[in-house]
Amino acid sequence: MSSAEAAVRARALGVLADDAVLAGLVHGVFDGVPARASAPYASIGGAEGSDWGTKDAAGREVRVMLALVGVG
Template sequence: MIAGTLLQAMLVARLRAVLTMASVFDAPPVRSSRPYVVVDTPVLTDWGTKDAAGREGRVVVQLFDGGEVPVRLRDLAAAAEVAVLSAPAGLAGWRVVSLSFVRSRVLREGDGWVGALEFRVRMLAG
């Protein structure tokens, strides 16, 4: 299976298990009440070696919430960051070599809030 698809599915499952106060999706939902989380499809490039296939890339976790202030969104983002960074290294046919936090952002959007957490991932086949 494609490395990015496996990584995204693992992160969705991980966040669903940890973030009980929000729905978690692998694509923007057609209908969902806030708060909810979307794990974007990872953007990966080649990171292989002479004898092993590898991928390096970025994965973004988007968080959506309503309200006057982003307090709940910030709590949700903190829990999501811990969940992603403590994710298991083993995937079917791939091994996560490193998974690190890159940046985060919280912005006002309409009558709600949107946050984004970006992570760098490096994976090797096998």
Template sequence: MSAEVVARAAVIAALRADGALMDGLNGLFDGDPGRASVPYAYVDACIGADWGGKDMDGREVRISLALRVGDEVARRLGDMIARIDAVVAGLSVQNGWRIVTARLVRSRVARDEGRDGGRAPAGWRAVIDYRLRMVREG
């Protein structure tokens, strides 16, 4: 299985297993759900690149996570981002790939004016990008 697919599945499974995070969300989706009630999260783009060596099959996977909340202030996003950071940092071996490092690349928090031309409720959104460096086991 490709490192990108493994990384994506591992992140989704680990986040869904975090009860404290899931208690604060109406859902965690594989891709933008289009229609979902806030607060929710989803795994967005997943980009892979070679990170191998002479005797090592490796991949660098960049994965983006998005959060949306309907709050008037962004405070709750900070708590959710902290939970996500802890979960991603704890990833290890998955389906023949070992996650060597998991690092935050960047995060963005911005006012969300809503969807559907402003008919959907406004709130806040965050996008968090991680870099996972992975090597094939065995």
């Protein structure tokens, strides 16, 4: 994982963990799949990036996996 992917993943985790509305709906926001957690919860998985830069412009796309695990 490059530094861009790690930064986007860390930012997504921080934003979700600090969201008061989400906190009222889930038991927690986890970095990866938690070993022991009861649903509902959210977890941030891996991040993948791909370069889409051109000869005269830099660019990178980063995708982060978010899982929302519910009950029922």
